[in-house]
Amino acid sequence: MEIRNIAIIAHVDHGKTTLTDALMRQTGAAGEGTSMDSNDLERERGITIYAKNAAVEYKGTKINIVDTPGHADFGSEVERVLRSIDSVLLVVDAQEGPMPQTRFVLKKSLELGLKPMVIINKIDKPAANPAQAEEQVLELFLELGANDEQSNFPVIYAIGRQGIAKKKLDDDSKDLTPLLDAILEHVPSVDESLASKPLRMQPFNLGYDNFLGRLAVVRIYEGILKTGQSLFVKKPDGKSHVAKVIKIFSFKGLERIEIPEAQAGDIVLVAGLGDVYIGDTVGELETVEMLPTIAVDEPTIGLNFLVNNSPFAGREGKFVTTRQIRDRLEKELEINVGLKVDFSSAEAFRVYGRGELHIAILLENMRREGYELQVSEPQVIFHDNNGTKEEPYEEVIIDVPEEYQGSVIERLGKRKAILKDMKPGSGVVRMIFEGPTRGLLGFRSQFVLDTKGEGIFSSRFIEFRPYAGEIEKRPVGSMVSMAAGKALGFSLYNLQDRGALYIGAATEVYEGMIIGNTSKGDEMFANPTKGKQLTNMRASGSDEAIQLIPPFTLTIERGLEVMQGDEYLEVTPKSIRLRKQPGGRTR
Numbered sequence: 001m002e003i004r005n006i007a008i009i010a011h012v013d014h015g016k017t018t019l020t021d022a023l024m025r026q027t028g029a030a031g032e033g034t035s036m037d038s039n040d041l042e043r044e045r046g047i048t049i050y051a052k053n054a055a056v057e058y059k060g061t062k063i064n065i066v067d068t069p070g071h072a073d074f075g076s077e078v079e080r081v082l083r084s085i086d087s088v089l090l091v092v093d094a095q096e097g098p099m100p101q102t103r104f105v106l107k108k109s110l111e112l113g114l115k116p117m118v119i120i121n122k123i124d125k126p127a128a129n130p131a132q133a134e135e136q137v138l139e140l141f142l143e144l145g146a147n148d149e150q151s152n153f154p155v156i157y158a159i160g161r162q163g164i165a166k167k168k169l170d171d172d173s174k175d176l177t178p179l180l181d182a183i184l185e186h187v188p189s190v191d192e193s194l195a196s197k198p199l200r201m202q203p204f205n206l207g208y209d210n211f212l213g214r215l216a217v218v219r220i221y222e223g224i225l226k227t228g229q230s231l232f233v234k235k236p237d238g239k240s241h242v243a244k245v246i247k248i249f250s251f252k253g254l255e256r257i258e259i260p261e262a263q264a265g266d267i268v269l270v271a272g273l274g275d276v277y278i279g280d281t282v283g284e285l286e287t288v289e290m291l292p293t294i295a296v297d298e299p300t301i302g303l304n305f306l307v308n309n310s311p312f313a314g315r316e317g318k319f320v321t322t323r324q325i326r327d328r329l330e331k332e333l334e335i336n337v338g339l340k341v342d343f344s345s346a347e348a349f350r351v352y353g354r355g356e357l358h359i360a361i362l363l364e365n366m367r368r369e370g371y372e373l374q375v376s377e378p379q380v381i382f383h384d385n386n387g388t389k390e391e392p393y394e395e396v397i398i399d400v401p402e403e404y405q406g407s408v409i410e411r412l413g414k415r416k417a418i419l420k421d422m423k424p425g426s427g428v429v430r431m432i433f434e435g436p437t438r439g440l441l442g443f444r445s446q447f448v449l450d451t452k453g454e455g456i457f458s459s460r461f462i463e464f465r466p467y468a469g470e471i472e473k474r475p476v477g478s479m480v481s482m483a484a485g486k487a488l489g490f491s492l493y494n495l496q497d498r499g500a501l502y503i504g505a506a507t508e509v510y511e512g513m514i515i516g517n518t519s520k521g522d523e524m525f526a527n528p529t530k531g532k533q534l535t536n537m538r539a540s541g542s543d544e545a546i547q548l549i550p551p552f553t554l555t556i557e558r559g560l561e562v563m564q565g566d567e568y569l570e571v572t573p574k575s576i577r578l579r580k581q582p583g584g585r586t587r
Contacts, residue, residue, distance in 0.1 A: 011099035151419030190265025199223030246272030299352035317372025364482035
């Protein structure tokens with residue numbers, strides 16, 4: 001059977017997962033309601049976090065599809081996937097056009113010599129402009145140094161939600177047949193003569209199974225892989241170990257199907273390779289020639305993971321000890337290649353990630369599994385380049401209604417971001433900034449407030465550049481509880497004028513817990529448990545119903561954004577709290 005290998009790449013929310021789901025349904029590889037975003041967090045947030053494999057059959061050809069994340073924090077997932085496939089489908093929203101992550105994934109694809117196909121998706125949106133989106137994509141190709149062959153890309157127009165694709169905008173189409181035909185026409189098929197060579201393959205993704213141990217998703221470049229075969233797993237440093245293939249799984253839709261053997265060009269899941277990592281070369285000969293190693297982007301932020309020692313510690317979590325947290329982080333390192341952990345300290349583990357969302361997803365998964373811990377404020381990682389202090393910089397693309405552009409430019413200017421380009425549209429302005437990651441930490445929630453939720457903010461890491469100097473940050477301080485007990489409505493009513501509260505009435509609090517922020521920027525100590533002094537006299541007007549403003553509920557991401565250097569974010573299965581670090585002032 002002929003094999004084609006493709007990856008679907010796009011900016012977050014441009015519709016690649018919806019399109020993949022429709023492809024699987026129409027080729028009979030999956031039933032209604034099946035989705036590539038199988039993880040609970042992915043479904044709740046509407047984003048892809050983990051790269052996933054699927055396969056469909058069309059006209060006697062097997063098409064392996066890898067769905068990739070669109071968020072910059074998971075860029076390391078995308079990069080290694082692109083090494084293992086033969087072409088990419090670049091999905092672009094017909095209204096928004098190319099966005100930061102479009103640029104990132106396309107640049108990586110072009111550098112690897114891949115020839116992308118472009119899908120202009122969501123052409124049914126009211127403000128869709130497919131012609132303009134196509135023009136912007138071509139400009140992006142040329143700007144990123146695409147060669148003549150790459151920039152002469154085929155274009156397909158699609159409505160992923162309805163499962164419709166067209167070669168021309170005015171074509172009449174009822175399904176995705178034009179897209180499937182285009183894949184067979186433009187994606188190179190695997191050379192069948194490669195199957196006669198000695199086996200050589202490379203893992204580009206990892207999984208874990210409680211019974212089979214570590215699993216490797218591999219691309220077979222040469223030869224035939226068979227169950228029971230003894231193989232050599234070679235590391236980039238030249239060391240190798242012998243492993244025996246226990247099981248081989250192929251994909252049909254999202255399902256795994258056990259098969260006895262697989263040939264060159266296929267993408268399969270292998271159990272039994274032992275201590276195998278992404279980028280290792282696996283072959284049947286000890287002298288196997290190394291495939292190019294897969295480099296993973298460096299982390300940009302770091303923070304400490306500690307045992308929770310707050311007054312409410314141990315109330316909700318099943319796993320609360322240092323050893324349990326350490327075991328969980330070691331397990332995460334097996335599959336999360338963008339993460340790094342320093343285990344050298346006995347008190348805290350230093351965890352390094354690609355951004356706040358990358359760390360927040362890990363914390364959210366841990367709390368759902370029953371872990372309880374506390375973390376310190378995220379800080380960017382600095383590099384020393386021949387005596388020059390360097391820090392990570394990001395490109396930010398912001399789409400906002402015209403009336404908010406002044407406040408956004410002012411806010412980002414204070415955070416050392418420089419406006420590089422501005423493109424006015426119909427009532428909406430697109431602004432492109434470049435600035436240090438340090439200045440962007442904590443900006444998203446402020447941005448939502450400044451633009452009343454109407455702005456679109458997206459960013460991507462560019463490179464390390466010289467240190468930008470001191471940055472003026474949030475002008476708010478913390479409101480700290482100086483008593484323990486249940487918060488009372490009367491007390492919160494009097495405190496809500498001083499800033500935004502994080503808690504509502506009847507919330508249990510402890511001394512040192514942060515119950516809100518202060519708009520003046522000064523730290524403030526308050527007693528949220530104080531009730532109204534009762535007398536046997538009724539005063540006119542003072543016994544009316546108390547009206548409380550709904551609290552600014554803390555999520556993990558919000559907590560990581562608003563916390564200060566002398567605070568911890570307490571993460572438990574049912575609660576997210578901010579607190580002052582022990583030993584600091586509490587009143």
